[in-house]
Amino acid sequence: MLNEFTAFMPAKIHFGAGAINKLKTEKLPGKKALVVISAGTSMRKFGYLDKLTGILGEVGIPYELYDKILPNPIKEHVMEGAALAKKTGCDMVVALGGGSTIDSGKAIAVMATNPGDYWDYISGGTGKGEPVPNKPLPVIAITTTAGTGTEADPWTVITNGEEKIGFGYEGTFPTISIVDPELMTSVPKNMTAYQGFDALFHSTEGFIASIANPLSEAMSIKAIELIGKWLPVAVNEPDNIEAREYVAYANTIAGFVETYSCCTSEHSIAHAISGIYPKVPHGAALISISVSYYEAFLGHIDDLLAKMAQALGVNISGMSESEAAKSFIDALKELKVKCGVDKLCLTDFGVDPNKAEYIAQNAYDTMGGLFDLDRKQLSMEETTDIIKKAM
Numbered sequence: 308m309l310n311e312f313t314a315f316m317p318a319k320i321h322f323g324a325g326a327i328n329k330l331k332t333e334k335l336p337g338k339k340a341l342v343v344i345s346a347g348t349s350m351r352k353f354g355y356l357d358k359l360t361g362i363l364g365e366v367g368i369p370y371e372l373y374d375k376i377l378p379n380p381i382k383e384h385v386m387e388g389a390a391l392a393k394k395t396g397c398d399m400v401v402a403l404g405g406g407s408t409i410d411s412g413k414a415i416a417v418m419a420t421n422p423g424d425y426w427d428y429i430s431g432g433t434g435k436g437e438p439v440p441n442k443p444l445p446v447i448a449i450t451t452t453a454g455t456g457t458e459a460d461p462w463t464v465i466t467n468g469e470e471k472i473g474f475g476y477e478g479t480f481p482t483i484s485i486v487d488p489e490l491m492t493s494v495p496k497n498m499t500a501y502q503g504f505d506a507l508f509h510s511t512e513g514f515i516a517s518i519a520n521p522l523s524e525a526m527s528i529k530a531i532e533l534i535g536k537w538l539p540v541a542v543n544e545p546d547n548i549e550a551r552e553y554v555a556y557a558n559t560i561a562g563f564v565e566t567y568s569c570c571t572s573e574h575s576i577a578h579a580i581s582g583i584y585p586k587v588p589h590g591a592a593l594i595s596i597s598v599s600y601y602e603a604f605l606g607h608i609d610d611l612l613a614k615m616a617q618a619l620g621v622n623i624s625g626m627s628e629s630e631a632a633k634s635f636i637d638a639l640k641e642l643k644v645k646c647g648v649d650k651l652c653l654t655d656f657g658v659d660p661n662k663a664e665y666i667a668q669n670a671y672d673t674m675g676g677l678f679d680l681d682r683k684q685l686s687m688e689e690t691t692d693i694i695k696k697a698m
């Protein structure tokens with residue numbers, strides 16, 4: 308039986324090497340841009356900011372710059388960016404960078420047109436879960452990494468104190484997204500791996516989520532296949548544009564998976580880790596917990612794990628279903644080796660091993676909803692154990 312589904316993805320996506328130049332001919336959704344970039348140096352160093360502002364100049368769009376976004380982006384910067392947009396009369400947001408920048412751009416777009424505090428609209432943790440009264444500013448998302456899929460989904464994940472919580476609805480899709488693999492060749496090896504695994508887990512979680520449907524499943528399997536094949540190449544040959552293209556494409560369709568299906572509790576746990584320990588990159592949190600996370604589902608969703616093993620290139624013919632399911636765990640470990648992240652663990656980033664239960668509780672309190680999408684309910688003990696094994 309097929310799960311019923313509704314498909315809605317209103318972002319216009321320009322994909323391909325050089326796609327940023329499409330902004331020269333595209334009808335832009337505003338007259339003045341708030342350009343949002345990270346506090347890091349790469350957007351300036353690699354000339355991406357100049358490229359963007361050059362294009363804006365060519366098409367006669369003035370802009371203001373907000374350049375403070377952190378790798379695990381925080382609410383204070385959302386509020387500050389929104390205040391700048393309001394003060395300077397920006398009527399669209401152009402976010403240039405990785406997932407944290409684009410997510411922040413979306414959240415800034417919400418707060419630029421709405422009253423109160425961003426956490427008024429967040430569900431989970433101390434968020435008030437109020438409806439957003441006004442339409443956010445339009446967002447142009449230009450992704451320079453292949454990791455979050457945020458260019459093809461409505462989600463934005465922001466941290467407030469120790470609460471790192473995802474938010475999104477029909478109004479928070481980008482209006483226009485640019486996925487240009489030429490802007491990704493400068494991503495360093497470890498970040499390429501972290502981001503690529505993030506895209507992998509959007510696909511695998513979307514595949515095992517209870518709300519998966521034929522559309523999301525097809526995209527999940529394709530993304531898993533492409534990441535299994537091309538991520539090690541992109542990690543080990545950063546200038547290989549073909550590998551960058553395939554990983555970028557896999558990441559974008561993994562974004563569709565997040566839109567049409569959803570992540571599961573693996574993301575709740577990873578967000579809790581980075582919420583409490585902002586130095587843990589999102590992808591690194593996921594990589595660290597991934598083996599123990601999927602092991603917890605062995606014997607419960609073996610048919611699905613077997614299909615994902617096949618997508619990672621395992622020949623499962625002749626195997627029993629439980630053997631095939633276990634082969635997914637082995638294939639995951641092997642992919643980690645190929646990408647040089649097999650030794651990664653949470654203590655590398657200063658996570659206190661005694662905090663496993665505290666992290667698990669945070670995951671339930673902030674993004675408990677994703678646990679409901681697991682096909683097997685994880686107990687508090689099991690969740691704590693997954694985190695402990697990642698230390």
Ligand SMILES: [Zn+2]
Pocket residue numbers: 455505509574589
């Ligand atoms: Zn993610």
